[in-house]
Amino acid sequence: MHIDKISAGESMMVVVLMRYNLYLMNVVLVVNEDPLIECKGQLTCLDKQNYKISHVFHCDGLLLCVLKDDYTKVIVWNPYWGQTRSIECRYSVGPNRWFWFSYALGYEDKGGSSCRAYKFLRFIDQFVGYEDNFIWYEIYDFESSSWKTLDVITPHWRINLYERGVSLKGNTYWLASPRNSYEGLDNHIICFDFTSESFGPLLRLPFDAGDDATVTLSCVKEEKLVVLFTHYELEGPLEFEIWISTKIEAEKVSWSKFLRVVDAEFEPLISYDCFFIDEEKKVAMSFEDAYPTKFDIVGEAGYFKKLELGERLGRDIKWMQHACSYVRSLADIKQHAAAGGKRKQQSELEKQ
Template sequence: MMISDLPRDMVEEVLCKLPMTSLRRARFTCKRWNNTLSKDWRFTRKYNGEAAKRKEFQVVMILEYKVYLMSVNLHNPSPSIEPIGKLHDAGVDIINVFHCQGLLLCVTKDGTRLVVWNPFTGQTRWIKPRDSYHRCDRYALGYENRNNYPLKVLRFVDDYDRNLKRQYFYRGLSLKGNTYWFAENKVAPGKIGRVFLLCFNFTTESFGPRLLLPFHGRYGDTLTLSSVRKEQLAVLFQECAPAYTLKVWISSKVGPNAVSWNNVFLSVDMKPLIGFQFHCFAGSFFVDEKNKAVVVIDTTRGHPFTIRNMAYVLGENGYFKSVDLGDFAPMKCWPLVCSYLPSLVKF
């Protein structure tokens, strides 16, 4: 019997046990396997379901300008975050990533190139600008909420409302086709403005109204967005002074024109644990609802040559663990994490 003659159920059983970085090579085994991996949405759902049964989930992480797929398991006594493989190996350094519908919009270190990439299928497309890119440009990936939801890349220019200023060191987040950013009122020198959310609607290609946050944030606070189940926003807030209590909320309803929030999902006093504020350039995070845990990606503090990339696992009743993610080269790339689910979306 040839490998192409194996029963469909057996083929899927084998493929579901492979790490995602090996699936791209498996596509070229035979035409039938290629069709299963590149066209069969049912298999994609099964693959994601098998990963959930193993109590593992996957995230995309930037470490030292390289993009990795990481396997996360928080159910063990000692949490593990292990690299499955390097996803992007095109000889370029990546400084930022936006995730949307299984696709990654990668921004190069020099800010002069963009590439949209589906790690599951291996498809890539370099995006050429109408004119030259600028190092202060900001980008997002989204889609129209229609039957074929065409994908779009937003190049953000901060002249939408001269009464607002968008916090450039805070990352945006794509959710259900739209992108959310933190913004702040422009106020007189010495005054403190209030931070809120702005949503860019890719269907109408316009910004919506100001969306209230469940806290009073300001310039210098650690503010980070994440997604939960691809359906809700999660927001992390740590005040810049005294910079000890960290809080996370999950939305109950979210859309371009309105957002409502549940009660605090997790509140942790960081003073006895690490005693410092997560950096506003880092501090990205993801949520494990089942374990009622939050994982924050940042670095240690101290002498530049002893700093490490770290994952800080926070939970209820004082639960705290840290996972070493390797060296952090001084003045280089801040670690970054975003949620990820494989998808067959093409572009």
């Protein structure tokens, strides 16, 4: 199935990674009508190559797919056009190695949506102790089909090894903390600017997250940041707050509280892993406890809806790996003839 066959209307499209394949969900929210979620089916193209996808990252309608059994390359995919681009990695680290790469897809805006220079960032930043770190940052340029190592020697930030970035207007944001402190990873965010190819300062979140709190970052149509703050007091109810950005600057982000819900049953109504919001209808949504067959919608004044996907997914799907909202893209990612980006065998990085 291709995304160009799906009518957007008032719906929100969500790409879900399950069983190492990608599926398209359609969430329909209409005023004065019951919400609806539909599984449109498995996205076709990559499955023809028998690729198994372990991680997926979204930016501007493009999907960066990390493969489960092939550490020598990644696949960038535009599901709308059906185009794919295979990018050979300079260095590979297998699943049994201590180090693990993080990824982000973004672009440099050179004058409108038709003039975007796409790039992707790949890095290892293994924080073990104040004097025992391994740092490696590199970036791939789609236009030149080439890799470049970034000069990141003494970062002032620390990003959790398994933290997922959120794409916003071509840049990527992560939850982060000051590097040389034991402060939790839940009180700041940091931005990587794909134009300057550099990280900005740590940006404070609008709350202080304690040991019993969980923070999850998301976005609205790649235009605004959204953060979920879930916490509870001793012998008190579970509470979650959702904040939405009102202004994003290089040195500061302004926030407004979007939604607050108190749940006396200590059951998280919104998943810690990933969530979505509809700003106009003022609701938050997520798959229930990472199970793809149940989808919860929470709103003001006790509003709560639980949607079932039924049998469309098949009985053997018991869990999902990740989900992200999707916006169509007309971007052309065809492979160029340039020979850049070839991987190096047995590098020092691979020997770590």
